[in-house]
Amino acid sequence: MAKVYVSSTFIDLEEERRVVIEWLVAAGHQPFHSYRPNSETVRESCLQDVDGCDLYVLILGHRYGFQPDDNNPGKLSITHLEFRRAVERHIPQIALLRTNVPDIKLSDLLDAKKSALWQGFDREVRKAVRPAEFSDDAGLIQGLSTGVQSELEKKSGKPDVAVDNRVLTIVANLTDELARKDRRIGELEEQLRAAVSRTIQAAEKPGAGRDAIAAVAALEAGDTKPAAALLGRKENQEAGRIGTPGVDDAAQRREAAALAREQGALAMGRNIKAALTAYKRAAEYEPEDIWTHLFIGDLHVLLGNLKAAKQSFERAKSLVEALVERDAAYSGWQRDLSVCHNRIGNVLLKQGDDSGALTAYQTGLKITEALAARDSANAVWQEDLSLSHEKIGDMLLARGDNQDALVSHRKSLEIREALIKRDPANSRWQGNLAVSREKIGDVMVAQNDNPGALAAHRESLKIREALAARDPANTLWQRALSVCQNKLGDMLRVQNDAPGALAAYRKGLVIIEALATGDSANTEWQRDLSVSHGRIGIVLEAQDDIPGAVASYRKSLDINEMLVELDPANVQWHTDVVFGCSKLGTLGQDRTPEERCRYLRRGREILLELKKQNRLNPQQDSIAWFDQQLTNCSANKS
DSSP: OOEEEEEEOSTTSHHHHHHHHHHHHHTTOEEEOOOOTTOTTHHHHHHHHHHTOSEEEEEEOSOOOOOOOTTOTTOOOHHHHHHHHHHHTTOOEEEEEEOOOSOGGGSSTTOHHHHHHHHHHHHHHHHHSOOEEESSHHHHHHHHHHHHHHHHHHHHTOOOTTSOHHHHHHHHHHHHHHHHTTOOOTTTHHHHHHHHHHHHHHHHSTTOOHHHHHHHHHHHTTOOHHHHHHHHHHHHHHHHTTTOTTSOHHHHHHHHHHHHHHHHHHHTTTOHHHHHHHHHHHHHHOTTOHHHHHHHHHHHHHTTOHHHHHHHHHHHHHHHHHHHHHOTTOHHHHHHHHHHHHHHHHHHHHTTOHHHHHHHHHHHHHHHHHHHHHOTTOHHHHHHHHHHHHHHHHHHHHTTOHHHHHHHHHHHHHHHHHHHHHOTTOHHHHHHHHHHHHHHHHHHHHTTOHHHHHHHHHHHHHHHHHHHHHOTTOHHHHHHHHHHHHHHHHHHHHTTOHHHHHHHHHHHHHHHHHHHHHOTTOHHHHHHHHHHHHHHHHHHHHTTOHHHHHHHHHHHHHHHHHHHHHOTTOHHHHHHHHHHHHHHTTSOTTSOHHHHHHHHHHHHHHHHHHHHTTOOOGGGOOHHHHHHHHHHHHHHHO
């Protein structure tokens, strides 16, 4: 027998509550439903009853419900407060959403303010759980019985027979493929699960078409295109009903948006532009969905369009801020707000705005610190906190504040070591631990502790090699191993071990060349490839192998020139071009002065333009150096 809390508004769902409670009693469970309409004193007793239950069942119609005044700064309804209590207490939630409106006078659809509150609650529920929708008692009982059975089997540790093993297998394969292509998958997995489940359900319906059956077979073979096409046709059907008399437009838009996002999730691993197009459609249907805008921003970053990415992240932030203003105590909105600040910080950093990036990261840190202090057992918040410390450590190191940078990175390391103790087999946490080792090594370099830095990077390399060996096809781990080899090469070069450095750089180059060849649209990998060629050029130059160095620098510059064409606003890529120009403008006395002068002029022009735009850091201002080199080059020409 399970204790089950039943939550709903009252006057519009009285019959549905009766049906649910009777089913629970007949099934041998103990229902709790301490809600009383319009009672100021019932709030705390309701929440206490939620705390004592094994399951939480929400029945949601089209009414927001009574909003108590006491101890309720967000002015949430009793039902909304109960749902959040279940989420915060990690009590399994079952959501049953009614799609029809038997009596519009008992709904909030005619009240613009209350309707907006209900729609916001509906979106929050759909984000937290995958609800069952119903329009009659049969659908209500089916969703209830399936949900209760599934959650109780999860709670008891028994296999969940309600979950289709094909869904789990297909989603696992798709997420593995996304990880191999270095795509964010954390918040994407639920959308993939929804897309796969919807496709399988379409194929299992009586009289299912050949296209649905073929789409499932293709998914099992790793091909997402047929499923995306199937969902696209369904999206068009749902969108076509918007504006039809008697149809709930808000519900239709939500469904069309969900279908568009599911197509975007399916396309993420094969076609970034197609994924972006799908998520943009979702934003048109449902412009206030925060994570849709965050995904759009992520996709713009992958495509190298930082200006558009920042706009999407700013849009998401403004939406979250409005929700936080309504209810600052809700952890879900606070976590979303910290994510927005970090995403914006990432873009600002890529655009060369170090000060703005640091401010964004510090704002995000304050939020994650408060969340982690509220619930130290929440692994997601602990991960967020470690990431915030890492980002701030990076910024402090870039500013020359080495000691505070080391403090930040050690805080991040401590959190990650604690997480690893919980689950040593967690590959993502192992990867994060390797990052912390590398970051601490970077700080030690800045503090002139080269032996300590080398030891830190070797510790990271052991972790990276173990992860890459576990799954050689995982491009995320392969790319990380390539970066780690470059870091090790840097340390060996500083300690005058040129052969060791060159060997490490070349190992990294082999890895990143394979990745960049397999996905030429990945700008991050292309930049990694240019960095590897540049590092090899530095070692060859130091060994007086000038022809070899020139060849490596030219390969690096060619890649950087291509990247700048993709995103002229990216300051880092412009400065990478300047580096290549400086090298090719001064090396190789067997090359003509005209050729070398051309590179020098190109580098000088870029610096002047960045300075004119006030985007050139003082330490990057080498215009005077280029002037002197151009003078020398001109003298050689004469």
